[in-house]
Every structure is written in C-alpha cells, then in structure tokens.
Amino acid sequence: MEVERTFVMVKPDGVQRGLIGEVVSRLERKGLKIVAMKMLRIPKEMAETHYAEHREKPFFNALVSYITSGPVVAMVVEGKSAISVVRNLVGKTNPVEAEPGTIRGDLAMDIGRNVVHASDSPESAKREISIFFSDDEIVDYAKVDEDWVYER
Numbered sequence: 001m002e003v004e005r006t007f008v009m010v011k012p013d014g015v016q017r018g019l020i021g022e023v024v025s026r027l028e029r030k031g032l033k034i035v036a037m038k039m040l041r042i043p044k045e046m047a048e049t050h051y052a053e054h055r056e057k058p059f060f061n062a063l064v065s066y067i068t069s070g071p072v073v074a075m076v077v078e079g080k081s082a083i084s085v086v087r088n089l090v091g092k093t094n095p096v097e098a099e100p101g102t103i104r105g106d107l108a109m110d111i112g113r114n115v116v117h118a119s120d121s122p123e124s125a126k127r128e129i130s131i132f133f134s135d136d137e138i139v140d141y142a143k144v145d146e147d148w149v150y151e152r
C-alpha cells in the first residue's frame with residue numbers, strides 16, 4: 001500500500017446545500033489526512049482544463065456551467081491507496097446507481113448535481129492537484145493518530 005495524494009472537491013451544489021462539513025467529516029473519519037484545502041470560484045478556463053477529457057461530450061457545456069456556478073471547496077487528501085479509498089467513499093458517478101453509505105449514494109439524486117469530485121487515477125490526481133494547488137499550498141505534517149489508523 002503506497003501513500004498517495006488525491007484531489008477532492010465539494011462542488012457548488014454541495015457548498016450551497018451545506019454539505020462541506022459532511023464531506024470533510026467522512027474523509028477524516030475514514031482516516032484520511034487533508035493536506036491542502038481552499039474555497040474558490042473556478043474560472044471558466046480552469047473548469048475547461050479540469051474537465052478537458054469531456055470536451056467532446058454532450059454534457060460538457062452544462063458541466064462547465066455547473067462547476068463555475070458558485071464557490072467550491074478544493075482539497076488534497078493523503079493516505080495509503082487514497083485514490084481508490086476516496087473513489088469508494090464517493091460512490092458511482094450517477095447517484096441513482098451509487099451505493100447507500102457512499103457520499104453520492106446518501107446525499108445526491110442527479111448525475112448533474114453529484115456533490116463531489118474525486119480523482120480517478122494517479123495520473124488524474126497529479127494533473128488535478130497541479131491545476132488547483134501550488135506546491136507551497138500543500139502541507140507536509142504528521143497526524144497524531146497515524147499509529148492507530150495504520151498497522152506499521
């Protein structure tokens with residue numbers, strides 16, 4: 001199990017619905033470590049870069065408009081196998097199919113309003129972190145519970 005960093009974002013619907021704390025709390029309770037966090041409004045160009053892989057999809061314009069419609073909370077989250085661990089906590093893209101117990105399964109109804117984003121691979125984590133954070137915004141620190149979260 002390798003220590004990984006992943007990019008997580010509470011989308012505008014999550015912020016408006018008062019779900020920032022709920023999402024952060026689920027990540028913390030799992031044992032993940034938040035190593036960077038900020039609120040921002042995503043400029044249109046940055047949204048298009050972040051979602052570049054979907055540029056040709058029919059929902060692309062709606063997606064960019066959704067993600068730029070209000071403030072988001074962006075995070076870098078660290079832990080062993082953090083990319084898969086967070087994707088599992090987040091659940092399937094479409095909340096209709098997302099399992100109960102996952103963020104989307106418990107808190108969302110519509111694929112176009114699915115509360116949270118999380119990187120789906122090491123390559124996308126690296127790319128997405130670098131879009132939202134500079135190296136000096138990511139904090140390297142030890143958490144006191146690490147010996148209780150992980151078997152050494």
Ligand code: IDP
Binds near residue numbers: 059063112117
């Ligand atoms: P992910 O967020 O689970 O990684 P992706 O396939 O990368 O899912 O899609 C990015 C985002 O685009 C989704 O979270 C969702 O908000 C939106 N999206 C994906 N597919 C559709 C669709 O068919 N209709 C509307 N929005 C979609």
